[in-house]
Amino acid sequence: MKDIFTIYKREMASYFNQLTAYISIFIFLIFVMIMTFAVAQFMRVGDASLQYTFFYWHPLVYVLLVPIVGMRMWSDEHRSNTIELLGTFPISTWSVILGKYLAAATVWLVALALTFPIWITTNYLGDPDNFVIFSGYLGSFLVCLSFLAITSLVSSFTKDQVVTLVISSFVCFLLFLIGFDQVARWVQTIFGDEASEIFTSTGIWDHFRSLNVGNFRLQDFVWFATVILVSLLGTNFILNSKRA
Amino acid sequence: MIEVNNLCKSFGSKVAVDDLSFKVKKGEVLGFLGPNGAGKSTTMRMVTGYFPPTSGEVSICDINMRTHPEQAKAKIGYLPESAPLxxxxxxxxxxxxxxxxxxxxxxxxxxxxxxxxxxxxxxxxxxxxxxxxxxxxxxxxxxxxxxxxxPEVLILDEPTDGLDPNQKYEVRELIKRLGESKTILFSTHILEEVEASCTRAVIVDQGRIVADGTPEELRNQSGKDSLQELFRQVTTLDTAA
Known part of the structure; x- marks a missing residue:
């Protein structure tokens, strides 16, 4: 536990010593605000649950921005060969994986926390169900965590951060696309209802949307936990096999 | 103390380290000599627990690296070849x-x-x-x-690489000083370094130990009182390999 925290502290210092975290948070906030106020017309629609005006856009932004924050996770260690130092320290690979992962997750927690004015505004202007808003935030953060875990896995393969960024974004985009209304309808017309349902449930959209409306379905948590766990286990496997 | 028994490492069909065994006792500074690509860094990475060996065992202060990696690694101080930071x-x-x-x-x-x-x-x-x-x-x-x-054990991969003559001198003196109370294994391809700071040296070529002894013994072994001569006799030119 102490080792995880030592790695976590170093990573946090590294994120906030460099511009990447600030820029990603800044772009996230700007983009989400533009979409909420200008495109989705938050003030006119009066969507007190923030479901369609605010949270709706999060996965799309995460597709690009989450890999930008996470791309250096392992790629940078491979490039500068500090992975050799880490591999000879008396700590487990898991401590390093978790320390790094939690630090990147904290960056996104900060980004989400900084959207608090929209929550205050909603409460000021209307009478929202704060439980649904909380559920929306939880869904959004779980999407973040899933994309980060995928980025961690991809970055464990290569020392090239750009390759990590492109591949991670692509994988995240595929997960985003599966179950997107238009795609789901297209699958439905070709393969029928049942196939469409199965297909949809493998993507991120179905699970994100369910949390977005305040449904705490067990299958959503199982899905998110599976993506995160499999990606982190994969990261551990790749890092160990690279040394073998 | 470092103990290495029948250490082997292959990358695919390429054998990098081939049945290497040696011991370094407390108070000993072992110079690990060899041409580029002889398997020095690979051996050091196995001794430090970074690479798992294909076969063979490493123990540090009687702690087995394979079965108790974290305890064994805690005994080691390691300077990797590229000095990553x-x-x-x-x-x-x-x-x-x-x-x-x-x-x-x-x-x-x-x-x-x-x-x-x-x-x-x-x-x-x-x-x-x-x-x-x-x-x-x-x-x-x-x-x-x-x-x-x-640490009780110091493993230094080319510790003077890229340093100017003053810095080289300082590092060699430091190794000599630390060597009195620790177990040190350091690799180099600079022969004068061995004479300056090692109590013993092994020469490695193509993953095998081809010579082992104190600097003086090795000089005598060459027949011409020269480490360089011995090095040339027992190692393979990379153009010939």
């Missing part, structure tokens, strides 16, 4: 971080960092960002992290 940290920040990983906290950590900075002559750059350091300072910063926890 986190460029976004300051020298002191980096040393504090590695001291933290080594389980040092509070005043112990502070003292260890100060001592390492002093030993490696890093006072002038202690608060400087690592990405602005010259090669010599980078090397010494990485050397400092290997000394922080006052």
């Amino acid at each position: 986190y460029d976004d940290m300051s020298v002191k920040g980096f040393l504090k971080f590695t001291a933290g990983i080594r389980g040092l906290a509070g005043s112990d950590q502070k003292d260890a960092v100060e001592r390492a900075i002093e030993t490696c002559f890093l006072q002038k750059v202690a608060y400087q960002s690592i990405d602005t350091l010259s090669k010599g300072y980078r090397h010494r910063t990485c050397l400092a992290q290997s000394l922080l926890h006052d």
Whole structure:
């Protein structure tokens, strides 16, 4: 536990010593605000649950921005060969994986926390169900965590951060696309209802949307936990096999 | 103490280290000599627990690296060949971080960092960002992290590589001084280094030990009282391989 925290502290210092975290948070906030106020017309629609005006856009932004924050996770260690130092320290690979992962997750927690004015505004202007808003935030953060875990896995393969960024974004985009209304309808017309349902449930959209409306379905948590766990286990496997 | 038994490492069909066995006792400085690509770094990476060997065993102070990696690694201070560092940290920040990983906290950590900075002559750059350091300072910063926890075993992969003659002299003196109380294994392809700071040396070629003895024994073995001559006799030219 102490080792995880030592790695976590170093990573946090590294994120906030460099511009990447600030820029990603800044772009996230700007983009989400533009979409909420200008495109989705938050003030006119009066969507007190923030479901369609605010949270709706999060996965799309995460597709690009989450890999930008996470791309250096392992790629940078491979490039500068500090992975050799880490591999000879008396700590487990898991401590390093978790320390790094939690630090990147904290960056996104900060980004989400900084959207608090929209929550205050909603409460000021209307009478929202704060439980649904909380559920929306939880869904959004779980999407973040899933994309980060995928980025961690991809970055464990290569020392090239750009390759990590492109591949991670692509994988995240595929997960985003599966179950997107238009795609789901297209699958439905070709393969029928049942196939469409199965297909949809493998993507991120179905699970994100369910949390977005305040449904705490067990299958959503199982899905998110599976993506995160499999990606982190994969990261551990790749890092160990690279040394073998 | 370092004990290596029948160590082998293959990468696909290429055999990098082939049935290597040696022992380094406390108070001994073993020079690990060999041409480029002889398997020196691969051996050191296995001894430090970074690479798992294909077969064979490594034990550090009687702790088996395969069965108890974390306990064995805690005994080692390691300077990798390229002296890798986190460029976004300051020298002191980096040393504090590695001291933290080594389980040092509070005043112990502070003292260890100060001592390492002093030993490696890093006072002038202690608060400087690592990405602005010259090669010599980078090397010494990485050397400092290997000394922080006052390890019983020191493994140094080409510790004087890229240093100027003054820095080389300092590092050799440091190795000699530390060697009195520790077990040191260091690799080099500079022969004068062996005579300057080793109590014993082995020459490795194509993953095998081809000569083993004190610098004096090795010189005698050459027939011409020259380490260089012996090195040329027992190793393969990379153009011939």
